[in-house]
Amino acid sequence: MDDVFKQMTNSFFSPEIQGCLSAVESIVGYKLGASDRQPFLYFHNYLTNPQPEFITLWRNDSSQKKWYHRFTNGMGDVQNTLACVLYHHDRLVAIEREVMEGIERYNYRQALGNSTISPGNTLIWDFEYQAFILAVRRCLDYLARAICTYFKNDFHSFRRLGDFLSKQNKPLVTTHLIELHEKYSSEFDFVLSEGYRKSIRDKISHYEYVPVGCINLSQRGFMLAGGGEELGIGGKNGAALLSEVLQMHVTNIRGCIRDFINTYVDGIRADQHAKNV
16 A cells, blocks of 8 residues: 555656646636635634534534535635636736737827727627626625525525525624625625616626627727726716726625625634633
8 A cells, every 4th residue: 555655646746747737727727816815714714723613513413514515615616706707807907908009009090080990899808708797796696605504594695695694693793794795785786786777797697798898999099988887988987998997896806705704704703602601
């Protein structure tokens, strides 16, 4: 057995195997930065150092084991989907930069005079934008589901999370989470419908094709107009670049996840301590 283990170890650390691993990661891997990993590490530290008593009980009880797995794995789903959001954001920023650099190679302002043209095919840009929007909503719903596992419930709607939490009899856990939900919900109206108002996410998922916008070239330069973010003169976001608007979305989801996870862990600690006093 020792010889087999030694052989496996030697094979794993051989230049050939390490080269394969490095090649795969360089092509299909994606890593969160240190600040984005912080809340997930905070959760993992609570989960393992030492393991909370209620987790040990769930783990050793066949009737509760599913909640152990959902509690321990749920934040991993959130972490991977945050990476998905950031990946699509990276691609959108890169596309915008490439488009602007590409058109600036040509003296189109002089050629256009007082005219405006709209190059029509932006499908790749559309695809990445739609993927970004859907990933943001998934990330929020996975966060809601992960939080609700403490209450042994599969509830998974971030939009209605505040209502769910208000019905749970664990104020040490829920009070501050409800406050956070009220704080952040308005920041995510682009993925959360309300009444007759359809979010961009719901339009994409159920109703219509939502483009990133229409490129306008004129003497004033490049502008992306319309689209899901209502860019351009007369739009909700005015003359802002798409990257500027999306950066606000990314800042909000980073803050939301950080605040929710840290508050969630602190609330569970307080709730478990109160039970043991």
